[in-house]
Amino acid sequence: MQKQYLRPMVILVIIQFLVMVGFGIVIPILPFLIEELGGGAFSLGLFMSAYSIMQFFFAPFWGRLSDRIGRRPVLLIGLSGYGITFFLYGMAGNLPLLIAFRALSGMVSSATLPTAMAYMADITEGADRSKSMGMLGAAMGLGMVFGPALGGFLGHYSFTLPFYFAGTLALFVLPFAWKLLPETLKEPNLESKPKVRLHPGVIRDPLFPLFIFNFVLSFTMAMFESTFTLFAAERVGFGPQEMGIVFMIIGITGVIVQGMLIGKVVRRFGDAKPAKVGALLCAVAFLWLLWAPNAILLVLGTVVFMVGNSFMVPTGSSLVSKNSHTGQGASLGVFQSFGSLGRIAGPLVGGGIYGLSMNTPYVIGAATLVLCLIFFGAKIQDRKAGEAGTSA
Template identity: 30%
Template sequence: MRRQSKSGEMRRSPLLILALTLFIDMLGFGLILPLIPVYISHYGGGAWVGGMLLGCYSLMQFLTAPIWGRLSDRIGRRPVILIGLCGSAGTFLTFGLAPNLLVLFLARVAAGALTSASLPTAQAYIADVTPPEKRASGMAVLGIAFGLGFAFGPVVGGYASRIAIGSLSPIATPALLAAFLSFCNFLWALAMLPESLSLARREASANATTEKGPLALLRSIAAAFHEPNIRAQLLVFAFVTFAFTAVESSFSWLVILRFHHTLEQTAIRTWQTHHLGQPWASLPDIVRRHQFEKIEAIITSRIFLIVGLSSLVVQGFIVRGLAHFIGEHYLVRFGAMLMTLTLIGIGLTPSLWGIYLLSICIAIAMGVMTPSLNALITHAADPSEIGALSGVQQGLGSLARIIAPPINNYLIGLPNATGVPFFCSALLMAVAFLLSLQLKPMTPSSKRDKEATETTTIEASSIH
């Protein structure tokens, strides 16, 4: 009886079920994210290929997210979430088993089209199952699940990349593990996740004629910049978002290209420590390449782990108190200034330990700036337009990831130019800092209401 009661309670907790589903989904995504440059290098591709891959992935998300949104209104949230999870499993499997660069590229493009069903539909699901006064808490739970999955994915991926399955390269293991987790996640959601949208609402949506696609989103973005109340905040957001794409798209490439010799020496030392009497030079090329790729995977995953864990600490335990005593507009200025200096430091540092330290600075800068800027935007907007403004922010993020990665990665692939994308992004972030000087403080009344609005947007931006 007690077991049945617990099972029934679990089925009546769609928010927790959805949070666990999203956690596993982001865990799988985080498994391979830091390793994408290693995969591309394995098949002979350069940094510019990585930039094009990320740009195409984001383009497919931008084009298909509105389609999935309309479909979820008409057939329900559950089927669309299940499609996204099943798509994740299939594309991760294809990615891990890809025999060449073309299949690898196509797998990520397909992932952009299919996995864009998950997060926006999850946000809509929360709106369905929570009353307005509790919606912020629901979004916060979803955000925590997203952050934890994204933070711990690189750890699991780094360890998984040490294990070879059969004759496959060890770097295929994280993608295959991500496929397995995604398939288990699909089965879990299929069994446990209930539908949140009533039949009446689905029928009403099916009869509706309003269509919202990429062109409508572009018009919404243009219109938002003409609103005097939010223009300054959105300008800061736009410059910050475009500047941050250097970290998203080029950080792992900087580590692989700038510290190639360091990584190679680490691979040699690691091999000789565990295989005494077997000189590195006597190994077949394929073995040496696998060992080198293991070290690349471990180091890049470690950096993403540092960023992810530091971000959780900053946003979970520090930001709220600082915002109360200092003010959101000052936190945005501090974050923009720190991020400007951090980007310059990344462009110059000759040491991996310097990269580790600067990774913490990235987490601090973005951790204090992003929620504070979101709070200022939602405060300045009309309450009836917060949802639309959330769409504008996500649209700006998508545009940044479509346009900037090909440019950033082309620049970082030039001879002796690993710091160039970060210097360019530092310039953009410096402009964001200057623009942030125009931001006004929030009023005491809006501070009391801030928590009800600032978590309504979960930006999946963090390092695609």
């Protein structure tokens, strides 16, 4: 990697860290803030989904725009808009405004990740590229560790304080990004056009079981994230500080499993078995949460859930890459689209059915995972050596 790009890479890593801090910082306090504004579980689900809906539609737009006008301006737009929307959160005095600002935040913050990845691809090659992409992923994982913990701590004093803090952090980094991020796009691609993400024919794709697997993974995770704060508050009396600690523990668990354990597990068992075991662990964890009689066992259930989730995430992507019969990029794009749909539907369904019964989202989550294994588990396999399209 060229030395002049080391500082820009550090800035990109910091930007992605801040984006995920901002995403996670709202999780411990959001149910309490929405309740204060007169909303309930469905309003919480709508708030969470608004972000993912905007990301689903606008991430491809920002990626194409960066091909046209350059990486630097799109990254600066995303970072500045992200910071401003957090200040708007803090000033929102009613639910419709809060949800509208959440949608706006998803729209502008979605400019950061695809553009940051394109920027990294511009300045790196070969092994350096894989390493730099890994650093972006690690930064995002750490953001999800510190974000909820920070939100829980600050939310103890004021529900709006975490928003102002996250916005200040983003705007603090903005002048450094302005000064230290040179443009890397050598020639604009004025013919960049959108790719079709989803179409009915995808059902016939040999990878369709893996696409459904990712939808179920994202759906159940989003349903858990959007209801667990309410569930824990009602079940064991957790407030913002306790929830911040819980989500910090979950984040650390994810970093340890994905960063230290999953490689060893995959080398021994392949990708398919850990993916299916992860789905089973998540189903068990949902039922565990329904049974947990005290705070300690409740938190332990969330750890089991995150271990299972951390087995599913990297192995699912790897299986798509190894089993793709066409372009890996196109297959992974559809795979991620199914994940986006899960992150949209999960909070809406979870928030809606939580109002019927606090246990219902977890029963539905466990049943969805088990049904996915029953109907698609046999088709989720490692590609045998010697088959076409295999990645060694």
